[in-house]
Every structure is written in C-alpha cells, then in structure tokens.
Amino acid sequence: MEQVIDIQHLNKSFGTHEVLKDINFSVNKGEVVSIIGSSGSGKSTLLRCINLLEKPSGGQIIYNGENILDDLHDIPAYRRKLGMVFQQFNLFNNHNVLNNCVVGQIKVLNRSKDEAEKIAMKYLKIVGMDKYINAKPKQLSGGQKQRVAIARALSMEPDVMLFDEPTSALDPEMVGEVLKVMKELAESGLTMLIVTHEMEFAKEVSDRVVFMDKGVIAEEGSPEQIFNNPKQDRTREFLKRTLKQS
Amino acid sequence: MSLEWIVKIISENWPMFLRGAGMTLYIALIGTVLGAVIGLMAGVIRTIPMPERGLKKAILKVTNVILSIYIEFFRGTPMIVQAMVIYYGSALAFNIDMNVLLAAVIVVSINTGAYMAEIVRGGIVSIDKGQFEAAQAIGMNHFQTMVNVVLPQVIRNILPATGNQFVINIKDTSVLNVISVSELYFLTKSVAGNNFRYFESFFVACMLYFVMTFIVTRILLYFERRLEGPDNYTMLSDVKQADVPAK
Numbered sequence: 001m002e003q004v005i006d007i008q009h010l011n012k013s014f015g016t017h018e019v020l021k022d023i024n025f026s027v028n029k030g031e032v033v034s035i036i037g038s039s040g041s042g043k044s045t046l047l048r049c050i051n052l053l054e055k056p057s058g059g060q061i062i063y064n065g066e067n068i069l070d071d072l073h074d075i076p077a078y079r080r081k082l083g084m085v086f087q088q089f090n091l092f093n094n095h096n097v098l099n100n101c102v103v104g105q106i107k108v109l110n111r112s113k114d115e116a117e118k119i120a121m122k123y124l125k126i127v128g129m130d131k132y133i134n135a136k137p138k139q140l141s142g143g144q145k146q147r148v149a150i151a152r153a154l155s156m157e158p159d160v161m162l163f164d165e166p167t168s169a170l171d172p173e174m175v176g177e178v179l180k181v182m183k184e185l186a187e188s189g190l191t192m193l194i195v196t197h198e199m200e201f202a203k204e205v206s207d208r209v210v211f212m213d214k215g216v217i218a219e220e221g222s223p224e225q226i227f228n229n230p231k232q233d234r235t236r237e238f239l240k241r242t243l244k245q246s
Numbered sequence: 247m248s249l250e251w252i253v254k255i256i257s258e259n260w261p262m263f264l265r266g267a268g269m270t271l272y273i274a275l276i277g278t279v280l281g282a283v284i285g286l287m288a289g290v291i292r293t294i295p296m297p298e299r300g301l302k303k304a305i306l307k308v309t310n311v312i313l314s315i316y317i318e319f320f321r322g323t324p325m326i327v328q329a330m331v332i333y334y335g336s337a338l339a340f341n342i343d344m345n346v347l348l349a350a351v352i353v354v355s356i357n358t359g360a361y362m363a364e365i366v367r368g369g370i371v372s373i374d375k376g377q378f379e380a381a382q383a384i385g386m387n388h389f390q391t392m393v394n395v396v397l398p399q400v401i402r403n404i405l406p407a408t409g410n411q412f413v414i415n416i417k418d419t420s421v422l423n424v425i426s427v428s429e430l431y432f433l434t435k436s437v438a439g440n441n442f443r444y445f446e447s448f449f450v451a452c453m454l455y456f457v458m459t460f461i462v463t464r465i466l467l468y469f470e471r472r473l474e475g476p477d478n479y480t481m482l483s484d485v486k487q488a489d490v491p492a493k
C-alpha cells in the first residue's frame with residue numbers, strides 16, 4: 001500500500017522531559033488510524049510534531065517520499081497538505097463561517113473567491129453547516145464550531161486529516177453530531193489520523209489502532225485485535241480503566 | 247471685566263483660533279494614524295518567531311535591538327525635547343531647513359509609534375495561541391497569519407488605546423509651539439501677546455481643547471460600539487441555500 005506519512009525514530013523533548021521516544025509508524029493512503037492512550041502519553045505531541053506545530057528533537061518524517069525535516073523544506077507548503085482539527089476548534093474569530101473556510105483557500109492556495117466559496121459551500125454542506133455561513137464563531141455551539149472547523153480543513157482539500165481529540169471539549173449531547181460527520185468522512189476514503197478517547201468510535205471507524213503509553217507506541221493492530229485481544233498488559237489495563245469510566 | 251474681554255477676543259480672533267484648532271487636530275490625527283502604522287509594523291516584526299540559526303536570525307536580532315532602542319528612547323524622553331532635537335538636529339545634520347509642519351508630524355508620529363508598538367505587541371501576545379496555530383496549520387506564513395487572522399482582532403482590541411493616544415496627542419501637540427508650528431497654543435500665545443489678556447485668551451484655548459477632546463472621545467466610543475457588530479446572524483432559509491452564498 002502507498003505510504004503517505006512515514007515516521008522514523010521520532011523523538012521530542014521539552015527541556016529535559018522526553019515526551020516522545022523513538023516513535024516509528026506510518027499511515028497509508030485511504031487509511032483511518034486512531035491513536036489512543038492515557039492522558040499525557042504524548043498523543044497530541046505526536047500529532048503536533050507531524051504538522052510541525054512542534055519541532056521534533058530527532059528522527060525523520062517522510063511525506064510522500066521526502067524528508068520534511070531537512071533544512072530546506074518549505075514548511076507552509078507541507079502544512080497545506082495536512083488538515084488539522086483541534087480540540088478547542090480554533091475558528092478564526094474575526095471571520096464568519098464562510099470566510100473561515102475561504103480565507104486559506106484564497107491566501108494560501110491562490111484560488112479565486114468564486115471558486116473558494118463554491119468549494120467551501122460543498123464542505124459546509126457535508127458537515128451540515130451550510131445554513132450558518134453568516135454566523136460568527138462566538139454565535140455557534142461547540143458542536144457547530146467543530147463541524148465548521150472540519151469544513152475549514154477539508155476546504156483546503158488536504159491529503160491527510162489530523163484530528164486531535166475533536167470531541168473532548170464538547171458537551172455530551174454534541175459529541176454525536178461531530179462523530180457522525182467524521183464517520184462519513186472515514187467511509188468516503190479520506191486518509192485520517194485521529195487522536196480520541198471515544199473507544200466505541202475508534203473501534204468502529206478505524207482500520208488500525210495505535211496505543212501509546214508514556215511516549216512510546218506500546219501496541220498497534222487492527223481494532224478487533226487491540227480491543228478484543230490486546231497483547232500487552234498495559235493496553236489491557238488502559239482499556240479496562242477507560243471502559244469502566246464510560 | 248473678563249467675560250467682556252473673552253467675547254471681544256473671540257469676536258476679533260476667531261479665525262486665528264479656528265486655524266490653530268484645525269492645525270492641532272490635523273497634526274494629532276496624522277500623527278496618530280502614522281504612529282499606529284509604525285506601531286503595527288513594529289509589533290508584527292517583534293513577534294516573528296526567531297529562526298534557529300543563519301543570516302535570518304542575525305538580521306531579525308539586529309532589527310529587534312534597533313526597535314527596542316527606538317521604543318525605549320522615545321518613551322523615555324519628553325516630546326518637547328524630541329521636537330527641538332529633530333527640528334534643529336535635521337538642520338544641522340543634513341543642512342536642510344525642515345518645514346515645521348513636517349517636523350511636527352514626524353515628531354508626533356514616531357513618538358506615538360513608540361507607544362503603539364508596545365500596545366500592539368501586548369495585543370498580539372494576548373490573542374489565543376490557537377488562532378496562530380490554526381492559521382499555520384492551513385499553511386499560512388507569519389505575515390499571512392498576521393494580516394488575515396491576528397491583526398484584525400488586535401486592531402479591534404487596541405482601538406480604545408489608539409483613541410486614547412489621539413486624545414493625548416490633541417493635548418500634547420501644544421508642546422510643538424517650541425518649534426513655532428501654528429497650532430492652537432502657539433496662535434493663542436500670539437493673540438495674548440497682542441492684547442496682553444493672557445487669562446482670557448488662554449481660557450478660550452482651554453475651552454477649545456476641551457471641546458475637541460470631548461467630541462473625539464464621543465465619536466470613538468460610538469465606533470467602538472459599532473465594531474462590536476450585531477449580536478445575531480441571519481440563518482439562510484432552505485430556498486436561498488442553493489444560491490451563491492450571501493454576504
């Protein structure tokens with residue numbers, strides 16, 4: 001299968017605190033990979049290293065065959081290929097819903113205004129927010145904001161979508177609407193890398209599940225294998241703990 | 247009697263007072279606008295993330311040092327002295343006789359710029375980190391992030407401080423009389439020099455300053471409220487929804 005992102009020996013330290021230790025894994029085209037693990041295990045840091053919001057301390061990130069950590073690489077150009085959805089939505093406060101999805105297309109991809117609006121409307125419709133194009137972010141509920149944030153990322157038509165706990169800041173009754181959108185995207189064949197605490201969801205949509213613990217990938221495998229027959233004790237304990245909570 | 251003198255002074259000198267007040271407003275307004283532009287540019291430059299090595303890092307470091315010196319220096323010295331140094335200094339250094347109005351605008355602009363640079367930087371720093379990250383994540387560089395996402399929010403937030411700076415400038419341009427700019431204070435001095443009625447003449451000037459600052463403050467308040475924008479949005483009906491998005 002065609003590898004989109006290949007991570008080799010990735011390390012990340014904040015000062016002396018080693019947060020990621022020798023991470024090796026890859027994402028194939030069209031694959032949906034979920035990353036699970038307890039709080040502080042380094043899931044967000046891994047995702048943020050992949051789109052270089054954090055600078056890795058060591059290792060390589062190979063994107064479509066190119067090492068993007070070499071000095072000469074055009075970082076903004078690389079980031080355009082990755083869509084990022086944040087836990088805190090991070091919609092642009094100064095733009096309405098439509099312009100949140102349009103501004104990047106115009107300024108970064110040099111699309112015309114008409115074309116950008118057409119593309120934005122297409123994705124806003126997919127996430128069910130096409131009726132709210134005039135609303136400002138502060139006028140929306142959390143679930144609505146997150147759906148717009150997904151549409152904003154999709155409007156850039158990225159190769160891979162990264163989701164960092166997209167439902168963790170939402171009230172329980174809004175989690176479903178966002179997961180539903182993500183499930184549809186997963187089924188449409190989009191390449192997705194999802195950090196999540198929603199175990200049922202991970203089990204349902206993922207092609208592969210990665211379990212992280214204390215900065216390393218402790219185990220990875222198919223959802224059936226990870227959730228039904230975990231090989232590692234720590235995976236089993238983590239699943240027992242989280243399933244008890246919910 | 248003072249009141250009669252005041253009426254007499256106004257009726258005889260009102261064109262002079264108006265001209266002075268107009269000049270004062272003009273210098274204060276241009277100075278504030280240019281100062282705000284300087285402040286915005288300085289703020290954007292001072293928040294560029296430091297590259298890890300190389301020539302770019304050296305250039306940015308030197309630029310930051312120069313900006314810091316500029317800001318410290320102009321905030322740490324009185325404008326009345328700056329006016330003298332710039333006006334007579336330019337004559338000495340470049341052997342040019344600078345137009346006093348130009349000198350006045352320059353002094354007020356760079357003085358205001360020094361204050362605005364700090365205000366803008368504070369404004370940029372106070373914007374949520376998530377706004378920067380979201381902009382970077384869709385591939386914007388520092389400059390695009392600033393122009394399209396951060397500065398529009400900063401400008402809205404620092405508008406009260408900018409208005410305040412304008413009001414301060416209306417008052418503080420009076421010190422420019424030392425380089426003989428025909429602003430309100432300077433012209434009042436010449437009115438008083440002719441009639442020897444210092445109290446009455448400056449009382450008129452005092453009222454004019456107050457009227458200017460009062461009106462400007464009200465206008466700014468009005469704009470601040472308008473910038474808050476409407477609280478509601480219009481939801482597109484199912485019929486309109488198929489059309490091109492409305493603005």
Ligand SMILES: Nc1ncnc2c1ncn2[C@@H]1O[C@H](COP(=O)(O)OP(=O)(O)OP(=O)(O)O)[C@@H](O)[C@H]1O
Nearest residue numbers: 014017019037038039040041042043044045046165
């Ligand atoms: N900017 C930073 N500076 C210093 N330490 C950091 C920074 N960001 C994260 N860390 C540390 O790195 C470790 C991993 O954090 P990370 O946010 O990646 O965990 P996580 O798996 O995403 O947890 P959660 O499920 O709570 O989101 C934590 O110990 C955290 O304190």
Ligand SMILES: [Mg+2]
Nearest residue numbers: 043044045165
């Ligand atoms: Mg996290």
